[in-house]
Amino acid sequence: MKLLLAVIQPNKLNPVREALYDIGVTQINVLDAQGYGRQKGHSAMYGGVEYKINMLRKVMLEIEVHEDYIERTLETIQSVAKTGSEGAIGDGKVFIVPTLDFDVKS
Numbered sequence: 001m002k003l004l005l006a007v008i009q010p011n012k013l014n015p016v017r018e019a020l021y022d023i024g025v026t027q028i029n030v031l032d033a034q035g036y037g038r039q040k041g042h043s044a045m046y047g048g049v050e051y052k053i054n055m056l057r058k059v060m061l062e063i064e065v066h067e068d069y070i071e072r073t074l075e076t077i078q079s080v081a082k083t084g085s086e087g088a089i090g091d092g093k094v095f096i097v098p099t100l101d102f103d104v105k106s
Helices: 010-022 066-083
Strands: 003-008 028-037 042-046 049-053 054-065 092-098
Touching: 003 010, 003 066, 010 054, 010 066, 054 066, 066 092
Parallel strands: none
Antiparallel strands: 003 054, 003 092, 028 054, 042 049
C-alpha cells in the first residue's frame, strides 16, 4: 500500500473526487491546506490598501492505494486537477509515501 497525498486547488475538489469514484477509489480524506510554491502568493486590494497574500488556500487529499492501482489513481488526479490543456503553476503537487501495515490487537 502507498499513501498518495495530492495538494490541489479547492475548485477542483469535486471533479477530482467524482473522477476517483468513477475508477473505484471510494475512501478519501480531505484536509484544508495553505501554502505556496512558484506562485508566491498574490496581491489584493481592500479599502484602497494593497495587501500581499502569501499563503494560498488549497485542499489536500489523503488516499491509501494498493501499489497496483497507484498509476491509474495518479493519472486520474493529474488529468482532472490541471487547468487548461497544459496545466499551470499552482495546479498542485502529488506525493507518494510508503505505508507500514501492522495489526493492532487489544
